[in-house]
Amino acid sequence: MLLAVEAGEMLQDALPRTLDGAGIDAREAALATELVYGTLRRTRELDERLGAATHRPMGAQRPPVRWLLRLGAYQLLFSRIPPHAAVNETVALCARWVPSARGFVNAALRSLRPGPGVSALPPWLRQRWVSRYGRLGAEAMEAWAVVAPPLTLRVNRLRASRQEVAERLRAAGHAVRPTSWAGDGLRLLGAGRVQALPGWADGLFAVQDEAAMLVGEAAGPLAGRRVLEVGTGRGGKLGHLYERMGGAGEIWGVDSSEPRIRAAQATMTRLGHRGVNLVVRDAREPWPEREGWADCVVVDAPCTGLGVIARRPDILRRIDPRAPARHRVLELELLQAAGRLVRPGGLIVYAVCSLEPEEGESVVASFRRLFPAYRPEPAREGPVPWEHFEVAPGQYASLPYRDGTDGFFIARLRRDPERESAPG
Template sequence: MNHAATLPLRALAARVLLAVEQGQSLSQCLPPALAEAGDDQRAELQALSYGACRWFHRLDDELTGRLNRPLRRQDRIVHLLMIVALFQLRFSERPGYAVLNETVEACRALGRPHLTGLVNGVLRAAEREGAPTPGTDAARFSHPAWLVDKLRHNWPDHWQAILDANNAQAPMTLRVNARQTTREAYLARLADIGLDARPTEHAPQGIQLAQPVPVDALPGFADGAVSVQDEAAQLCTGLLDLHPGQRVLDACAAPGGKTCAILEACDGLAGVVAIDESADRLSRIDENLDRLGLDATVLQGDAADTAAWWNGEPFDRILLDVPCSATGVIRRHPDIKLLRRESDITPLAGVQMGLLEALWPLLKPGGRLVYATCSVFPQENHRIIQRFGKQQPDSRLAMPAVAWGLDTGHGRQLFPEIGGHDGFFYSVLEKPEP
C-alpha cells in the first residue's frame, strides 16, 4: 500500500518538468515521481506532466508575459509550478479556486513560502483575465520556434496540420497476431465486451480503439492475440515483402514491435536476427517474443559495428528503423518539444547514413532493405536515401505503389494525423542480382 505523497501533486509535477528541462525524458523521470505519489494520484500526475509538456511553449509564453521579471535560477521550480497551474486553468475542468489554493500550498511544500504571494497574484490574474492571444506561432502551436520554422520551411503546405496533430492525443492502435486470429474475428471479440473499435485504413492487421484501455482489458492480450503498435509502424512488414526461407535482420530493434510483426507476418522464415545497442531495452524484445510465442535471435550490439556481431551469412531482408529526431511521434512523447535541439538533426543524419552504409554489404544480391524513421524532417529521410543512391551504384529504389503517404521521390512520408497514424518515413532499396 502506498502512503500519501511526500509532496503535493503539483509540486511533484513541477519536479518532473524540471527534470525534463534538465535533459531527462518523461519515461526516465516520471516513474520515480509516480512511485512517490499516492495511489489515487498517479493518473492525474501523469496527465499533468504530459499536458504541461504538450502545452509548455504556449503556457510559458503567457507566464513570462505575466511576470515583471524572471524568477531567480534557484526558484525555477516555482516558474514550472505556475506552468502546471496554468495548464489546469486553461485545459482542465478543475475549479480555478482549487487550482490556486493547491498551487500556493505546493509552493510552500517546495520550500519557497516567500513566493506564495507572487504565485497567488499571477494565477488570480490569469484566471480573471483568461488566456491571452498568442503573439507568435511558437506560442500559438506550442512548439519551440526552431521546430516551427523548420517545418514551415520543409513542408510549406503541411506544417500547420503537422503541428496541430502533434498537440492532439494519439489513439490506441493494435496489431492483430495473424498467426492466432483474423482482424475481423478480433473486432468481434472487442464488440462482445463493449469496446468500440474500427479497422485501420492502411495496415491490414491494424485496429484502432475509440478510447484507450489498459492492455489487460484487451481479450487475449496475455496470450499474444494482439500487440499495441501504431498503424504507421505496422506498414514495414508489407514493404519487406516477406517469404518463407528468408533470413531477416531487424536492426535497432528494441522494444521489438517490428521484430514480432515480421515473425507474425510470415511463417517459415529461415531466421530473424534482432539487434539493439541498449541492454535494458533488449529485455523488452524478449518479453514481447515470449508473450507472442515467437522466436528470434536477439543480440546486443551496435548495428553499425557489424564485425562485432555478424556471422558472415547475408540477409534476404533488412529492416533499418534508424535512431532519429522522433518528430513524427511528438503527440505520444510531448517532452520531445523540450528535449530536442535543432543542433541534434545533423549528427542524427550522420548516424543514419553510417548505419545504411554499414548494413548494405550484409544484404544479399536480390535482397531488399527497408529504411524507416519516425521523423518528419527530409534531412533524416528522403535526403539520406538520395545521398546514399548517389554514392552506392548497386542500390535501386524499389518503393512499391502504396495508397498512403506523400511521394518524396525517394520514399513515402507520412505526417501525423489527428485520430490516425503517427508521422513516419519509409523507403525501399533493392540490391540487383549480378
C-alpha cells in the same frame, strides 16, 4: 515526472518508473499522464501566459516553481478541472516542494488570463515547416502536435484475427475501429491503461502506431525468410516482422542498448514469439558472419523523432536546429553497415520517425552513391495503398495532418545482383 524530464530523462522512461510504484488507481494514473503530457505539449503557450501574469520570464523561476506554475496553468487553461481545485492542488503541491513560494504560485495562477494562441513549436522548426508544408500545412502540423494521438494496437495475427480482437474489446465497452491504412491495426478511443485491456496478458496485440506498422508491411512477404532488424529497441517492429514471417524462418534483432534488448525479450515472451535472436551490439561495427546473409534488413534508425512529437512532447525540449543534420551521420552509418548484411537480391527497408529531408531522402541518396548496387524498389503487395504515401519511387512518407498517423519516412532498397560490381 516533469522534473525528471527537465533533468534529461525521456518521458517514456520517467512515466512508467513513476506511475508503476505510485500506488494510485488507473483513473488517477490516467489523469497524471494527461496532465504531464499536456503540460509538455503546451509549454510554450503556458510560459507566455505565465510570463504575462507574473511579469517575469519563466526562465527566471526555480525549476520546481516553474513546473508547478505550468502544471497549474495547464489545468486552468486546457482542462475541465474546476479552477479552484486546480489552484488549491497546485498550492498544496508547492507546500511540499517549495513552501516559501506558496503565496507567489497562488497569486500567479489567480491572475492568469487566456490570450492569443502561441505556437507549440520552437521558431526555427515552425519556419522549417512553413517552408516545406506552407503556412496552412505548418499550422496543421502544430495543431497535430498539441493533441493526444489515438491509441493504436497491432493485432498479433498468430494468436487472433483483427475481427476477434475488435469484438473482444467492444464487448468490454471500448470504442474500436480498424486502422485506415495498415492491415493489422485497431484504433481505440479513450482506452485508459493498455495493460488493463482484455487480451493484453494473452499477447493478442501490441501498441504500435499505424505508420510504424507500414514499416513491417514495406518488408513485403517474409514467410520462411532470413530477417534482421537494426535498432530493435523494445521490439515494436520486430514483433510485427515475426508475425509477418508466420513464425517461420530466422529472425535477429540488434540494438546497442542492453536494457532495450531486455525489454524486447519481454515483448517477444508476452506475444509468444519463440526463437527470436536478440543481440546487444553496435550495428556500425563489421559483422563478418552475417555479411550477405539476410533476405531483408530493416534499419529502424535512431532519429530526431520530429514525426512523433505528439506522442513524445519531451522531444521538443531537447531538439535544436542542427539536430537533423547531426542525426543524419549515425543514420547513414547504420544504413551503410546494413548494406553489407543483405544478400544479392535481398531488400533493405530504411525507416525513421521523422520527415526531415536530412534524415530521409538525403540519407538514401548518399547511401546509393556509396552502394550503387542498391536500387529503390516500389512496394506493391499487401493491403497498404502505397501510391498514397509515395514521395519518390520506393520512398514513402506518412503525413500526420493528412493521414492521422505519426510521421514516418520509409525507403525500400533492393540489392540488384546485376549491378554488383562494387558494393561498399
